[in-house]
Amino acid sequence: MQEWLYPMGVVLLGYTVLGLTGFGSALVVVPLLAWNWPLPAVVALTLLMDVPASAFHSGLNWRQVQWRELRRLLPGMVMGTLVGLWLVQHMNSRWPLLLLGVYVAGVGINALRPKTSQAATAAPVWAWPVGAAIGLVEMVFGTAGPLVVAWLSRRLSDVQQMRASTPLIIAVAATTVLLGMAWEGRLSSGWIWQRWTVLIGVALAGVWLGHRVAHRVPVARLRQIICALLVLSGLMLALGALR
Known part of the structure; x- marks a missing residue:
């Protein structure tokens, strides 16, 4: 039991963050679990938990989910995932990951700055290239959540709608990635499924806990937390x- 306390605590923390903000579980879970477990297995395990946990989160916030945003992004996400399947075999991911990190941090810093006027809404025509970027990033890095939030923050003015829609889009993106992993035989390990069986209940409990806390946080404060x-x-x- 002692050896499970650390991974259970990490998963509870990561998915409480997901329940509170709508994303961020992988950014907590992957680096902390990778201290003790092999990184490729941790990424696959986290994606397998992300799909049901994100779907559960969207189910708890069903009325706020904006399905039209998913429909607009989906074709591009499929194309991006297919490109990512090819790229992971042929590219060094260091510099694209660095650029992605700088971009995401820049979006957050810009959103935290006080605005004198409302930012322009992103045109729907950009949904296909943005969807392709989401699918590509999820396939190559497993962390497309910040990119999803960056897009929805320019599409939705209601922070609760953004919080509800983000995990649904992440769940679909993660599902496409898992299908690619299954095709390559990367999900056949009994090690992964044994740990998933133990940890998925903790992940769902974390989502529920974060969801309960989110409805007690003022909207302005929740937006600041997300940024x-x-x-x-x-x-x-x-x-x-x-590194």
Whole structure:
């Protein structure tokens, strides 16, 4: 039991963050579990937990989910995932990951600054290239959540709608990545499924806990938390690339 206390605590923390903000679980879970477990297995395990946990989160916030945003992004996400399947075999991910981290941190910093006027809404025509970027980043890095939030923050003015829609998009992106991993035989390990069986209940409990806390946090404060998490996650991505 003692050897499970640390991973259970990490998973509870990561998915409480997901329940509170709508994203960020992988940015907490992957680096902390990778201290004790092999990184490729941790990434696959986290994606397998992300799909049901994100779907559960969207189910708890069903009325706020903006399905039209998923429909607009989906074609691009499929194309991006297919490109990512090819790229992971042929590219060094260090510099793209560094650029992604700097971009995400910049989006968060800009969103935290006081605005004198409302930012322009992103045009729907950009949904396909943004969806392709989300699918590509999820396939190559497993951390497309900040990119999803960066897009939805320019599409949705209601922070609760953004919080509800983000995990649904992440769940779909993670599902496409898992299908690619299954095709390559990367999900056949009994090690992964044994730990998933133990930890998935903890992940769902974390989502429920974060969801309960989120409805007691003022909307302005919740937006600040999401933006601050964008900055932190972007810096973590950049530092991971440099390391």
